[in-house]
Amino acid sequence: MNWDFIWKYLPLYEKAALLTVRIGWAGIALAIIIGILCAIVLYFRIAVLRRIVSVYIEISRNTPLLIQLFFIYYALPKVGIPITPEVCGVAGLAFLGGSYMAEAFRSGLEAIEPIQMESALSLGLEKSQALRYVIMPQAVSVSVPAFVANVIFLLKETSVFSAVSLMDLMFTAKDLIGLYYKTTESLFLLVVFYLIILLPISILGSILERRLRHAGFGS
Amino acid sequence: MPDLGLDVLFKGKNMIRLLGGLWVAVKISLISVAISIPLGILLGIVMTSKNPIIKAVTRVYLEFIRIMPQLVLLFIVFFGSTSAFGINISGELASVIVFTVWGTAEMGDLVRGALISIPKHQYESSAALALTPAKTYIYVIIPQTVRRLIPLSINLITRMIKTTSLILMIGVVEVLKVAQQIIEANRMSSPNAAFGVYLTVLLMYFIICWPISMLAKRLEKKWG
Numbered sequence: 001m002n003w004d005f006i007w008k009y010l011p012l013y014e015k016a017a018l019l020t021v022r023i024g025w026a027g028i029a030l031a032i033i034i035g036i037l038c039a040i041v042l043y044f045r046i047a048v049l050r051r052i053v054s055v056y057i058e059i060s061r062n063t064p065l066l067i068q069l070f071f072i073y074y075a076l077p078k079v080g081i082p083i084t085p086e087v088c089g090v091a092g093l094a095f096l097g098g099s100y101m102a103e104a105f106r107s108g109l110e111a112i113e114p115i116q117m118e119s120a121l122s123l124g125l126e127k128s129q130a131l132r133y134v135i136m137p138q139a140v141s142v143s144v145p146a147f148v149a150n151v152i153f154l155l156k157e158t159s160v161f162s163a164v165s166l167m168d169l170m171f172t173a174k175d176l177i178g179l180y181y182k183t184t185e186s187l188f189l190l191v192v193f194y195l196i197i198l199l200p201i202s203i204l205g206s207i208l209e210r211r212l213r214h215a216g217f218g219s
Numbered sequence: 220m221p222d223l224g225l226d227v228l229f230k231g232k233n234m235i236r237l238l239g240g241l242w243v244a245v246k247i248s249l250i251s252v253a254i255s256i257p258l259g260i261l262l263g264i265v266m267t268s269k270n271p272i273i274k275a276v277t278r279v280y281l282e283f284i285r286i287m288p289q290l291v292l293l294f295i296v297f298f299g300s301t302s303a304f305g306i307n308i309s310g311e312l313a314s315v316i317v318f319t320v321w322g323t324a325e326m327g328d329l330v331r332g333a334l335i336s337i338p339k340h341q342y343e344s345s346a347a348l349a350l351t352p353a354k355t356y357i358y359v360i361i362p363q364t365v366r367r368l369i370p371l372s373i374n375l376i377t378r379m380i381k382t383t384s385l386i387l388m389i390g391v392v393e394v395l396k397v398a399q400q401i402i403e404a405n406r407m408s409s410p411n412a413a414f415g416v417y418l419t420v421l422l423m424y425f426i427i428c429w430p431i432s433m434l435a436k437r438l439e440k441k442w443g
Contacts, residue, residue, distance in 0.1 A: 062377065062428035063421050064384040070395060071417045074402075078224065078414040152286070159288035160385065170290055170388070183302035187295055191287065198286050 005185045009176060016172040017193045023086060023166070024158045024197075027093025028151055034094060035101025042102070043109045053102070060099035066160045068092050073164040085166045092164075093154055100150045108143030109135065141212040148205030155198060169193055224412035227405045228419055236401065237416075240394035241423050244386060247311060248379040251318035255379075256372060258319070259326020266331040277327070284324040290385050292317045297389045310391035318379060325375055333367040334360075366442040373435035377428045384424070394420055 038053045040046075060068075069092040076083055083091070112135050120130035162171035173190040177183050228234055266277045284292070297313040300306055308316075337360055345355040387395045398420050402412045 058429060059425060062381075062432055063424045064381040066384045066387065067395065067417070067421050067424055070398075071421050075414040075417040078411040156286075156288040159290040160388070163388065170294070173294060177298050181302075183298050187299050190291055190294065194287060194291055202282075202286055 001188070002182060002185055005180070005182050006189060009172075009186075009189065012172055012176075013169065013189050013193050016167060016169045017197060019166065020155075020158050020161070020168045021197060023089040023161065023168075024093065024155050026090045027158075028097055028154050030090065030094035031097025031101050031150075031154065034098030035105055038098060038102035039105035039109060042106050057099040057102060060096055061103075065092060065096045065157045066163055068095055069160065069164050085161075085164050088164050089158070089161045089166055093158065096157065097150065097154045100153065101147070104143045104146035104150055105139070107146065108139040111142045112138050144212050145205075145209050148201070148208065152198060152201055152205065155201070159194075222409070222411045223418075224405075224409050224415035226415075227401060227409045227412040228415055230405070233401050236397050237394055237419065237423070240392065240397035241420075241427075243311075243391065244383045244393040245380060245427065247314050247386065247391075248318065248376070248383040250315055251322050251383075252376050252379050254315075254319045255322025255326050255375075258323040260330050262323055262327030263330020263334060266327060267334050281324050281328060284321055285328075289317065289321055289382050290388060292321060293385060293389050310386060310389045313389060314383065314386045314391060318383065321382075322375065322379060325378075326372065329368060329371045329375070330364075333364045333371075336367065337363055370435045370439040370442070373431060373438065377431045377435070380428055380431075381424065394423065 038057065041049045041053045069088060072092050072095075073083060073085070073088040116134055116138070117130055120134040121127070125133070158168065159170050161168045162174070165171075169190055173186045176186040180186075228237075262277065265273060266281075268274065293313060296317050297308070297310060300308050300313070341359055341363070342355060345359050350358065384393070384395065386393055398416045402416055405412045
């Protein structure tokens with residue numbers, strides 16, 4: 001292990017990691033918004049929209065992110081939608097993540113027994129109040145494990161961004177391996193940086209999951 | 220209607236070539252799944268062991284494999300094997316190794332989850348009915364575990380197929396690479412080929428994965 005090499009190229013990896021994190025969080029934030037909207041459409045069985053959302057979810061879940069990125073980055077400009085690598089990364093992650101988040105939120109909402117809503121209504125709560133004070137708090141705690149798993153999954157998926165010429169961690173590692181043949185050092189830094197990004201979230205997730213486990217009613 | 224470059228697909232053997240590329244990716248995922256499932260079942264059973272050393276080792280293996288992006292694992296095996304052992308392995312072999320190691324971890328976790336989800340009273344009732352431990356497993360535990368496992372393993376196949384698209388990044392000639400070649404070759408005659416070709420690749424993956432995940436969903440509902 002050549003430590004001089006590692007110290008020398010550390011800043012390069014830092015820059016790449018920041019890019020990964022920035023695009024990752026932007027994509028995940030959008031995915032959460034898409035997920036909430038889709039889950040609401042599915043939960044309330046809104047006509048027409050429901051069909052569109054189901055088709056979107058099936059397409060997004062049954063195709064790889066890499067192909068989605070290629071389509072967004074190379075194919076969409078051909079029909080007059082210009083796109084930069086950063087926008088492509090965020091859009092791809094949001095497109096993929098939206099469906100995973102939607103499923104997490106929907107299964108949270110559907111895990112709440114109808115009797116909860118009925119009881120809330122019979123106690124004189126408005127439908128919106130019932131949602132706000134009775135359904136949502138329980139649904140959120142049910143969806144937390146799936147939600148955290150999705151966040152980790154999506155951050156891991158960011159590793160394909162180099163395919164659309166974003167200079168992320170994978171790009172940096174491959175570049176250094178090609179230029180200097182310092183394979184061990186480059187791969188070591190790659191693993192360390194992904195651990196720095198992913199490990200805290202994974203640990204935070206399991207703490208959160210343990211604390212919320214008893215939040216549901218009757219469990 | 221703008222030119223969407225769909226004509227390129229029907230030129231010469233382009234469609235056949237794309238399908239051939241897809242088969243490379245699907246073949247690698249099927250081989251990896253076929254090896255991962257038996258290994259994963261073994262791992263899952265080992266993981267329910269009470270021995271603290273076995274528990275710690277399997278746990279570290281599982282956590283490391285699951286937290287690392289699969290592409291990082293591919294890089295480690297593909298580039299790392301050359302510098303660490305001086306051997307040069309092909310992209311295909313590296314892919315099979317990585318996806319087997321990853322699939323085994325995922326499958327092992329599913330099996331462990333299914334095994335510990337069987338309530339303790341199932342074992343106790345079997346013992347009370349004078350079933351031997353072997354009979355308890357054959358007639359009581361395994362049938363229940365298998366029902367939980369089959370939909371999850373089918374899902375693992377679709378995840379595997381989707382993940383094998385990454386092999387492009389270590390230089391394996393698969394469907395995306397073939398797509399790039401076709402687009403490049405027709406750059407002059409059909410400048411918009413990228414749209415039609417990438418759309419086709421996207422649809423190909425969808426046509427493979429969608430029925431499989433529908434089957435998994437149906438079985439999950441039926442047995443859940």
